[in-house]
Amino acid sequence: MTVYAEATRALTPQGVLRASINLGNPILAGVDAQGAPQGVSVDLARGFAQRLGVELELVVFDAAGKSVEAVRAEQADIGFFAIDPLRGEGISFTAPxxxxxxxxxxxxxxxxxxxxEVDQHxxxxxxxxxxxxxxxLTRELKQASIxxxxxSPAVVDTFVAQGHDVAAGVKQQLEADAQRIAGLRLLPGRFMVIQQAMGTPKSRGTAAQVALAQFVEDMKASGFVADALARHGIHGASVAPAQTLSN
Structure with missing residues (x-):
């Protein structure tokens, strides 16, 4: 447990574990009837705080970019993000x-x-x-404009109001919007697979990174992530494969 003692010191400079929660991705988080954050990422944040033996503070945002910046600026100690090269600047990611x-x-x-057919002038x-x-899509689209x-929850309303050609986002969110607004349909298949991981500022050091990475692997292997997806009624996601950690 030495690594966790060291990780706790590195990850809780304010005396609590501050977790950045993005409400813009309905697969990861939302709010309950009382307006309190809930979801897979909230469950994982609570589980990690319990493992470290510290109190948890949720720092809630309505968009992924804001959530990323909070961790990058060390206004939060951990966060839940899609793995992306640009986001890797200043943040250490676990496996998805x-x-x-x-x-x-x-x-x-x-x-x-x-x-x-989407990427056309x-x-x-x-x-x-x-x-x-x-x-x-900023990297991949060569002809279509963005x-x-x-x-993310505002994508379809913006798409409809502005008369754009295509809306892109989380499949589950788009399906819900298509039920909410008549005259819309999803294109078959998918254009990408997002790898959702946990992350912490790189400045927190190796012990913090190792502890967070091990926690994620443990939560996948134990069935915790699968149970959380089922408990919150999430159907647009799957548990990522296990990854062997280097010693």
């Missing part, structure tokens, strides 16, 4: 604990029938600002 599908949504009368894709989909909604 959950895999999430990214999908495209269009109007029912759109000529688009497949994902590979003159088409506009709506994404959540700073989301994993924004980062990925317009950014303030948050």
């Amino acid at each position: 604990y959950v895999l999430i599908e990214g999908s495209y949504l269009v109007r029912a009368d759109s000529p688009l029938q497949s994902n590979d 003159g088409r506009t894709v709506t994404v959540g600002k700073g989301s994993a989909y924004d980062l990925f 317009e950014r909604a303030p948050t």
Whole structure:
């Protein structure tokens, strides 16, 4: 348990474990009837605080980019993010604990029938600002243009209001929006798979990184992550494969 004693000192400079929670991704977190944060990431944050033997403080944001910046600026000690090269600057990631599908949504009368038809000149894709989909599509789309909604939950409303061609985001969120707003449909399949991981500032050192990485592997292996997905009624994600940790 030596590594955890050292990790606790590194991860709790304020005397509590501050966890950055992104409410912009419904697969990871949301709020209950009383407005309190709940979800897979909240359960994992509580579990890690218990392992370290410290109190937990949730630092809640409405968008992924804000959540990332909080950890990068050390306003939070851990966070829950999609693994991305840009986000890796200043943050150490664990292996993924959950895999999430990214999908495209269009109007029912759109000529688009497949994902590979999206990247064409003159088409506009709506994404959540700073989301994993924004980062990925900014690199990958060569001809289509990107317009950014303030948050991922606002993508479809922005897409409809602005008359854009495609909305991109978490498959589950898009499915819910398609049920909420008539005349929309998802393109079949997925355009990417998001690897959701935990992360901590690189400045916290090796012991913190090792402890967090081991925690994630333990939670996958024990069934904790699978149980949390089921408990919160999440159907748009799967538990990531185990990863062997180096000594």
